[in-house]
Amino acid sequence: xxxxxxxxxxxxxxxxxxxxxxxxxxxxxxxxxxxxxxxxxxxxxxxxxxxxxxxxxxxxxxxxxxxxxxxxxxxxxxxxxxxxxxxxxxxxxxxxxxxxxxxxxx
Numbered sequence: 001x002x003x004x005x006x007x008x009x010x011x012x013x014x015x016x017x018x019x020x021x022x023x024x025x026x027x028x029x030x031x032x033x034x035x036x037x038x039x040x041x042x043x044x045x046x047x048x049x050x051x052x053x054x055x056x057x058x059x060x061x062x063x064x065x066x067x068x069x070x071x072x073x074x075x076x077x078x079x080x081x082x083x084x085x086x087x088x089x090x091x092x093x094x095x096x097x098x099x100x101x102x103x104x105x106x
Contacts, residue, residue: 010040
């Protein structure tokens with residue numbers, strides 16, 4: 001629920017920026033980029049405030065929770081990369097094995 005409320009200003013400012021890209025010239029594009037950046041900052045700010053309010057965390061606890069979540073996400077991505085690399089090596093092994101088997105048979 002917090003995510004929807006946090007996304008609202010980001011989406012509105014993104015749509016305004018999208019509309020401005022059809023009107024503004026290249027030197028004036030900084031205004032559109034600034035609007036989108038403000039929307040992103042508001043999104044992350046509202047998400048942080050939502051995390052603090054919903055879970056009744058203090059500021060330090062919320063920062064710690066976010067950092068631990070980021071570390072856990074990096075560990076998961078690392079394990080998935082290892083898994084995909086291992087799967088690719090296994091597929092490569094069987095391809096080479098069957099090629100060698102076919103060369104020995106023929």
